[in-house]
Amino acid sequence: MPQTGSTETHPKAGASQPSTQPAIVLHNLVKFFGRFAALRDVSDSFAPGRLYVIVGDNGAGKSTLLRVVAGLMEPSQGSVTLLGAATVREVAHRVGYMGHAPLLYDELSGMENLRYFGGLYGLHDDSTCRNAMQMVGLDPELSRRVGQYSQGMRQRLSLARAVLHDPELMLLDEPFSNVDVHSAREMAAVLGRVRDHGKTIFVVTHQAPLMEAVADEFVHMSAGQIARREPMARITSGSSGAAENPR
Amino acid sequence: MKPLNLLFVVITLGLLGFSTYQALFVAPTEQTMGEVQRIFYYHVPSAWVAGLCFFVNFLASVAYLVKRSSNADALAAASAEVGVVFCTIVLITGPIWGRPVWGIWWTWDARLTTTLVLWLIYVSYLILRRFASGSQTQTLAAVLAIFGFVDVPIVYMSIRWFRTQHPSPVIAGGANSGLDPIMLHAFFWNLLAFTCVGIILVMARYRLQKMENQVEAEHAELALQGGVR
Amino acid sequence: MSAFGVTRATLLKDLRMEWRSKDAINSMLFFSLLVVVIFSFAFNPTAEESRQIAGGLIWVSFLFAAVVALNQTWARELRNQVLDAYRVSPAPPNALFLAKALGNFLFVMILEALMAPLFVVFYQLRSVGPVWQLVVVALLGTWALVVNGTFFAAMSIRTRSREIMLPLILFPISIPALLAMVDSTTGILTGEFSPDFWIKMLLVYDVVFTSVCLLLFESVLNAE
Numbered sequence: 001m002p003q004t005g006s007t008e009t010h011p012k013a014g015a016s017q018p019s020t021q022p023a024i025v026l027h028n029l030v031k032f033f034g035r036f037a038a039l040r041d042v043s044d045s046f047a048p049g050r051l052y053v054i055v056g057d058n059g060a061g062k063s064t065l066l067r068v069v070a071g072l073m074e075p076s077q078g079s080v081t082l083l084g085a086a087t088v089r090e091v092a093h094r095v096g097y098m099g100h101a102p103l104l105y106d107e108l109s110g111m112e113n114l115r116y117f118g119g120l121y122g123l124h125d126d127s128t129c130r131n132a133m134q135m136v137g138l139d140p141e142l143s144r145r146v147g148q149y150s151q152g153m154r155q156r157l158s159l160a161r162a163v164l165h166d167p168e169l170m171l172l173d174e175p176f177s178n179v180d181v182h183s184a185r186e187m188a189a190v191l192g193r194v195r196d197h198g199k200t201i202f203v204v205t206h207q208a209p210l211m212e213a214v215a216d217e218f219v220h221m222s223a224g225q226i227a228r229r230e231p232m233a234r235i236t237s238g239s240s241g242a243a244e245n246p247r
Numbered sequence: 248m249k250p251l252n253l254l255f256v257v258i259t260l261g262l263l264g265f266s267t268y269q270a271l272f273v274a275p276t277e278q279t280m281g282e283v284q285r286i287f288y289y290h291v292p293s294a295w296v297a298g299l300c301f302f303v304n305f306l307a308s309v310a311y312l313v314k315r316s317s318n319a320d321a322l323a324a325a326s327a328e329v330g331v332v333f334c335t336i337v338l339i340t341g342p343i344w345g346r347p348v349w350g351i352w353w354t355w356d357a358r359l360t361t362t363l364v365l366w367l368i369y370v371s372y373l374i375l376r377r378f379a380s381g382s383q384t385q386t387l388a389a390v391l392a393i394f395g396f397v398d399v400p401i402v403y404m405s406i407r408w409f410r411t412q413h414p415s416p417v418i419a420g421g422a423n424s425g426l427d428p429i430m431l432h433a434f435f436w437n438l439l440a441f442t443c444v445g446i447i448l449v450m451a452r453y454r455l456q457k458m459e460n461q462v463e464a465e466h467a468e469l470a471l472q473g474g475v476r
Numbered sequence: 477m478s479a480f481g482v483t484r485a486t487l488l489k490d491l492r493m494e495w496r497s498k499d500a501i502n503s504m505l506f507f508s509l510l511v512v513v514i515f516s517f518a519f520n521p522t523a524e525e526s527r528q529i530a531g532g533l534i535w536v537s538f539l540f541a542a543v544v545a546l547n548q549t550w551a552r553e554l555r556n557q558v559l560d561a562y563r564v565s566p567a568p569p570n571a572l573f574l575a576k577a578l579g580n581f582l583f584v585m586i587l588e589a590l591m592a593p594l595f596v597v598f599y600q601l602r603s604v605g606p607v608w609q610l611v612v613v614a615l616l617g618t619w620a621l622v623v624n625g626t627f628f629a630a631m632s633i634r635t636r637s638r639e640i641m642l643p644l645i646l647f648p649i650s651i652p653a654l655l656a657m658v659d660s661t662t663g664i665l666t667g668e669f670s671p672d673f674w675i676k677m678l679l680v681y682d683v684v685f686t687s688v689c690l691l692l693f694e695s696v697l698n699a700e
Contacts, residue, residue, distance in 0.1 A: 070564050071564060072563055072700060089566070092566035093566045099561075101560075103556060103557055103561040104558060104561075105493060107493040108492070112492075116486075116489050117561060117565070119477055120485075120565040120566070122477045122566075124477075145496075161561065
């Protein structure tokens with residue numbers, strides 16, 4: 001498949017080694033809202049097993065990019081290759097998405113929400129849901145309806161829902177909004193641990209400092225394009241050099 | 248205007264003139280209904296053109312859903328609008344015909360009622376096009392067009408059955424039963440002329456839509472390059 | 477999970493949520509009652525005439541009650557943008573559609589079961605033809621309204637003025653089904669003619685439009 005604009009420092013091995021296949025490849029992505037170009041010809045490639053933090057001003061196109069990658073929005077032009085597949089549908093069970101909005105049912109309890117969404121992914125046992133809730137610091141026994149949760153709790157449950165099915169690729173849009181600093185740092189640490197297990201994570205956030213300790217790379221977006229990519233020097237295990245793409 | 252198109256327009260105007268002459272002067276006066284029956288030469292061809300337009304709309308909508316081509320959508324929009332216009336003509340000429348002949352403006356006869364339902368379906372289509380926002384408009388409109396067109400035979404069958412159960416005077420009924428050959432002659436000329444007029448209108452509207460799409464595309468290109476909003 | 481499993485899980489979830497909030501149900505039940513009463517004031521026939529017009533009255537009132545129910549079909553999925561969570565999951569879109577359509581169907585049937593006895597009482601209705609045929613017509617007719625209604629409700633959420641868009645695009649296309657429902661009900665109540673053709677036609681309508689809905693729902697769900 002054609003890759004424009006990026007130089008991988010490690011060679012693309014044959015299909016026998018899935019871990020060298022990029023997690024996401026963007027091919028000339030363009031997205032219009034009327035006459036406003038939210039994404040302007042974005043092409044890039046992202047290696048797996050890393051935690052990417054996407055930052056930029058409002059209107060830079062961060063959330064739009066995430067939605068297009070998640071398959072929620074069709075690009076006006078161009079395409080996305082996700083985990084080697086041409087459509088998101090094919091790999092839906094390996095992708096987790098967390099949006100701006102909570103993506104939860106207010107009238108159900110935390111466990112009920114997770115049980116339902118878990119069911120959509122073919123998960124039927126309660127223990128997975130319990131573990132997910134505990135991982136984000138929520139009590140599985142809580143029978144309170146989500147509508148009565150605090151903002152921070154709702155945010156954490158939304159994260160639990162996104163990672164419930166243990167996806168390889170996680171797309172998280174503003175996971176720390178309305179979360180207190182202490183919990184946010186805990187969540188960031190959790191994400192780092194998840195990345196250490198070999199998952200690929202994309203986080204869009206306005207609170208870059210929170211992620212500095214765990215991020216592999218900061219992706220700076222501006223005016224609908226990826227302005228620059230800033231790999232972070234980290235003491236990690238196993239990952240070879242990240243793609244350097246100054247513009 | 249391109250010379251071929253201009254030629255076509257001129258020919259159509261000539262055809263229209265000829266067919267009108269046929270309808271108003273050459274064709275004999277009908278025995279029972281008198282001069283007002285001449286509306287038939289406008290009423291039925293209009294219905295035919297409307298049906299043709301809606302069929303084109305259906306095909307264009309399917310093409311859009313399959314290929315996501317803006318041109319297909321433009322054709323769908325154009326044919327729906329022209330179809331509604333001709334449908335309106337049918338609905339107006341029907342009562343004009345019916346009132347002097349049967350003394351009533353509207354009789355819920357099978358053909359007129361079907362036309363009314365068709366008119367409602369495609370007007371709702373046009374309203375949907377107006378009210379949908381952004382790029383979804385085309386997909387939603389194409390989907391509704393398919394629903395509408397699939398409904399057409401069902402509408403016709405159900406109203407026909409309703410009318411056999413509960414009969415009432417038929418407005419266009421007399422025309423099909425044994426038409427005088429000269430009348431048939433005039434009828435076909437009008438059918439041809441109206442179809443040509445329909446084609447011209449649809450193509451004009453289609454070209455207009457394409458131009459609008461082009462303007463949008465060029466604005467988009469600018470936005471893409473310069474980052475200008 | 478299989479498509480059937482997803483449909484079942486979604487339907488149960490919706491029922492559970494509906495049961496918990498109850499305000500939607502209550503207001504709709506009351507609205508249905510109001511419709512019956514108002515129609516009864518507006519059209520006040522004798523027992524003999526009532527059989528002739530009851531078919532029309534009943535179905536128009538069911539239609540208005542159904543539209544109120546249909547309009548809020550997707551409301552819950554739009555709050556908190558929860559629909560996105562479904563869309564990114566591997567669950568098939570048609571399973572969602574069927575769950576919503578079945579939920580609406582159940583709900584509208586409940587409304588009808590409430591309104592019909594009221595009509596019988598207010599109009600002193602007695603059916604000449606067999607009542608089971610009325611039930612068949614009600615089942616087929618309600619599905620005809622609900623299947624397209626659920627689909628068009630999904631379309632109208634992507635438009636401005638979404639509350640008016642739904643009836644606006646639903647009514648014209650539903651005309652043949654309405655005609656069938658009204659005339660067959662009249663035929664059964666008066667015993668003057670057989671509703672067989674209409675019942676067959678409703679069946680055809682249901683099959684055709686259920687197929688079209690299932691075919692096209694994914695395009696509408698993902699139109700963004």
